[in-house]
Amino acid sequence: MTLTSVPVWQLLVGGFLVGYGARLGNGCTSGHGICGLGSLQLPSLSAVLTFTATAFLTANLMAITTKGLA
C-alpha cells in the first residue's frame, strides 16, 4: 500500500529535522501555528512566517530540482 510518492529516506530525514527544529525553535508547526497564534504571541507569528516561507521555498525548489533531473 502506497500513500505517498515521497521517498522513505526523505520522510526520515525530514522527520529528524522536524524534531530537531521543533526543539530548537521552542515549538512545532502546531505549537506555534495553533497554540501560539491562538494566544496572540508575536514570537510565534515570526516562527510561523519563518517556517512557512522556508517550506514554500524548499517545496518549490525541490519540485524544480526533481523535474530537472527527471
Add this chain to the structure above:
Amino acid sequence: MTPHILTLPKALVTLLAGALFGFGLSLATMVQPDVVLSFLRFQDWGLMLVMGGAAGLAMLAYKGFPRWFARPLLGGQFLTQPASWNRQTVIGSAILVWAGVCRACAQARPLRLWARATPTSCGHWAALCWVLWPMA
C-alpha cells in the same frame, strides 16, 4: 496551585484531545505528504483553512475560557505562557521545514499510535525520537 499534577481525568482528556487532533488532521488530509506538498507548491489552498480554522478556534478558547470559567474544569488555574524569542527560534523554525516534505510528519505525531508501518509513518517515528530523547 499546582497545575501540572496529572490526575486520571486530566490524562484521559489529554489522550482524547490528542486522538481528536490526530483524527482531525487525517480527516483534513494533512497526514498525506503529497497533499501538503501541493499546498506548498500553491496548487491547493485547502490546508490554509485547516490551519486558520484551528488557530481561530484555539484563539476563541484561549480568550474565552478564562472569562467564562473562574478556574479550569479539572482543577488548577489558568496560566499564560509567554513565548520566548531568540535567534534559535528562527534557526529552529527554518530547520523545521528544511526538508519541505515533512510538515505532515510533524503534524501527524499524535497519530503515532495508530500509524501503520507504511512509508509515511517513518517520518513520524523519526520525529518522535526527538520528542522522546530529552525524556530519556
